[in-house]
Amino acid sequence: MTAQSLQTPPIQTTAIASGPRLLADIGGTNARFALETAAGKIEAIEVLACAAYPTLAAALVAYLAMPAVAATGMTGIRHGAIAIANPVTGDMVRMTNHHWEFSIEALRREVNFETLVVVNDFTALARSLPQLSASQKHQVGGGVAVEGAPLGLVGAGTGLGVSGLIPGKDGWTALLSEGGHVTFAPANALEVAILQYAWKEFEHVSAERLISGVGIELIYRALAHHTDMPAEPLAAAEISRRALAGECTLCDETIEAFCCMLGTVASNLAITLGAQGGIYIGGGIVPKLGARFDRSGFRARFEAKGRFGNYLAQVPTWVITAEYPAFVGVSAILAEKLAVA
Template sequence: MTAFPSSLPSLSPPHAGGARLLADIGGTNARFTLEVGPGRFEAIEVLPCNAYPTLADAVRAYLALPRVQVANPMLHAGIRHAAIAIANPVVGDQVRMTNHHWAFSIEALRQECGFDTLVVVNDFSALARSLPHLGNQKRQVGGGAPVPDAPLGLLGAGTGLGVSGLIPAPAPAAGGQAAGWTALRSEGGHVSFSPVNELEVAILQYAWREFEHVSAERLLSGAGVELIYRALAQRAGRPGERLDAPEISRRALAGECALCDEVLEAFCGMLGTVAGNLAVTLGAQGGVYIGGGIVPRLGERFAASSFRRRFEQKGRFSGYLGQVPTYVITADYPAFLGVSAILSEKLSAP
């Protein structure tokens, strides 16, 4: 797999220090790859987090796979450099996941796995760093056009709700293009949920029965889809069967269940509001990008939803937001692009 098809030759030279291990760790799945050369990803594997007691166990299981060993051109030397994007705040050496039970010391993990270099960053910081490299691996929803060298916004719903942004570094000279980008270490998914209509007030009131603090993530996530379903079923006076998020989405997209379709519509509208909040907060005139595991699977149903209308629904700032484009990320493993760039910068630093 070549990660940067528009900017790299079809066969870039191998990394001098051997293949690099890259990982994207979510609350449900751990995605691994070997980057054998700049932008050349080999042996991509997705392992279920629940199958391994620790992250180190998952790393060892991946590296022991036969196809992984074959993909490493310097197998005898092992893996020297690794970078991990993880769905969690990363502050200092100790990491404890919010949506999974893994907890570890970065330095202890480096030593246990035998790496010379181990970089661990927030997954949405890594995903944000991928945005300038997506090329045509995105789909625009609604109107607007990006302003060059302007901030970019990012959010994505999956096991949780990730939020980040990409801020252009100062230009090297007057009139020049941005010299680089800085990814925000945001935990914006945990801001308090703010309803904008009576239906969302009812959903929030239902959620308060289960949670003292209802964050945006409580509703804009896989578990949130299920919570919205329970709230709307009760509001309709017909509590439904307990369905998981994939089944709710399947029934809605297949046209089998009007209630499930109402759930998806509510979800998309809420996401539009949060995306609009992010755009005005960051001044994200370069665009707002939607990643995560849920929205890219909705296809045209998302484009036809109230997302874009709600994105622009900001009163006096509706005209401002009408000029800001919104995109759904369609790349299969976009976080690898960002974590690769972060590791390369680490290794090239003096």
């Protein structure tokens, strides 16, 4: 990918005393890298396919050798932070949706960094939420945010990420959540049928099994089985494309079911956290659905909580439209780490 840069709000160009910092956002499909060359100035953004590299270290080293990095004129990178789609509970990290595994300390030594922070990707994304501008998010439905209230975050891509921000006297605390792996809860007879089909493949059907890229493919197969329609071996991207193009009724029904299921997960998160500050939708799938998501049953399902329907009607829901928001969050986490070092 061609190198890009972004300026995070508020605009700052103050030099960083400790030198440039490496930032990374690692998903199950793509590894995104960038350099923070000054406070709030993120440059040399490159997206590498995870499948093209045997290890994260190999991808990181390849990025550091790219012309875009050299073009910044920055050398002597000593500090870095990685947001990764995986639980981070100790030194060893084993990705859930990709084969990479590594020791944080061994990786730090391999790339000769003084500091290497590794955090869950949705923890990093959550940290970016208060800094998103109006142009970097799109509201779906009604509701008005309550200032100083908790924020919720959920996003579907290769997997299903969940996090949140809890306010405190010293600022926000990002949740280290693996909420995408909660047990899937069907909300109607059709979703019961989808769940029953999924049980043929998985003993435990988590929310992530259905609300993700591979989940779209599973929903498609389940609906084809339920309606006695032939199912083609379609990837999630093709299912979405056909749905958006109006070429396939079954594909459109698949996307509709996906959006409604996401509405259930989002509303569960809202009432669990008391997220009256709003629920944010991230991940790689929903932003690409555009107006189809707006007119889907997502928001109606979000508010369909019986006695708590009125409560949820007041909670706003936003789709994150910023291209690389996780960089903003992981930058903030690294800055805090270096400040107390």
